[in-house]
Amino acid sequence: MRHEVDWLYGINMTRALTLSIKKAAGWFKIVSTGRVQGPSLSYVAQREKEINLFVPLPYWMIQVVAHHNKEELELEYFKKRIPTMSDGKAIVESLSGRTAIVDKISKRAVTQQPHPPFNLSSLQSEAYRHMGYTPSRTLALAQSLYLNSAISYPRTSSEQLPDTLDFKTILTGLSSMKDYATMAKTILKGPIKPIQGKKTDPAHPAIHPTGEKPAKKLTPSEKKLYDLIVRRFFSVFGDSLVKDHLRADIVCENHKLYTRGLQIQKMGWAEYYGPFFKTQEKALPDIKEGDSIHLTSVGAEEKHTLPPARFNPASLLKLLERENLGTKSTRSRIVDSVKSRGYTIGDNFELSTLG
Known part of the structure; x- marks a missing residue:
């Protein structure tokens, strides 16, 4: 019954759309749609609208390079985004050439279970x-x-x-x-x-x-x-992965900075997952609480907020599954059809003029 409804919906709506475009634009192209293909393209179109309406806003990121016993450290400012250039300049002036103190070093153990088997x-x-x-x-x-x-x-x-x-x-x-x-x-x-x-x-x-x-x-x-x-x-038969998240909090008067590290204590299941496990250990600098650190380079880099990301085949597929559109056997074909029928351009599903 569902297949019959899908067929009737698709063939009638496809004919209606094709004739509408021929009448309005004066050229002929079969424009297909369906009970799942239509909503799929709608999601892509809505995302394209959000991207086109998006207005990027400027912000500034504080970048700090410090030295301790000839070791170079890259530090992060506690506020990720500084809203104005004047605020950024003020922070740079306050930190440049100053000496900061390691206030606290902390370690947080994280246990990560194996991912479930594939569907x-x-x-x-x-x-x-x-x-x-x-x-x-x-x-x-x-x-x-x-x-x-x-x-x-x-x-x-x-x-x-x-x-x-x-x-x-x-x-x-x-x-x-x-x-x-x-x-x-x-x-x-x-x-x-x-x-x-x-x-x-x-x-x-x-x-x-x-x-x-x-x-x-x-x-x-x-x-x-x-x-x-x-x-x-x-x-899925492996032990949990165990890793330590390390953090050194650093202060310079009323400004807060930090640097982070990651150490894997036990690979567990990730040892089997091998090339498909993406993480990188990062040692914490050789510092301890109370140490002095010289801030040798401080700058404010202008950046802009980014629009929502366009869909790719995997993210659109995941959305269809979450919204319970299509079946496990048909979703990949629907995702492909959105591109193959000229409704989108490229792997990141940029909406075409036809779409």
Whole structure:
């Protein structure tokens, strides 16, 4: 019934739009729409309107370079945005060439659990973020991997791996593959219990490798996506990542400055997620409370507020899922159609004249 309604809505509205443009503009082009495609383009158009109406406002950022025992430090001012140039100049004059004092050094431990297993939407988002694959390309590659017996059925909303799955057999199969042997064997030594997400799908579990060697040799693109899926699967069995957020608060009369650092105490699940885990340790400078720091360079850089970002394939896909528009199988095709039919320009979905 729903498919029939979608077809009737789409074909009639497409004809109406096409004839309207022909009558108004004097030229012919098929202008398609549909029950999901129409709202999708509407979101893009609304964002374009917000961008066009946006008026950038100037602000100033205070930039401070300091030295302590020949070590250079980059410090941040406690106010991210200074509203006027005169205020910025006043702060620069107050700090230039002065000596500041380290007031407090603090450490905050943060524990980060593994990400849940992939469903189709989260796989498409990660593949776009790390590899630039569009949602439809990711779905096509995942479907190919599925038909090649390498992964489970990809069209799923679930973020859960049921206990009925034989994790030990899957991990043993992956341990026979050169690229994954060490990681799989490590996981097999411990308790094999994956973290679970919130979303479920009564028909299919979360996306996971089967543990079987692909029936046919993978293409380079398939291999990259397969690696992402395998590493995400490994990571759900990992321990939590533990990191310390470090901060040194520095004062110069009534002005407050600070510098921050990050230390990873335990990699946990991120050790398996490898190239898809993006973070960088930053050591805190070798300073202690009460130390004097010389402010050697102080400046105020003019910046401007930025308009809302345009959609990209991953962010538009996520919006459609959140608004419950389309299905897990059709959303990527809808996202592609907004661009392929000339309604937007470029990967960042800039609205075209036709759109």
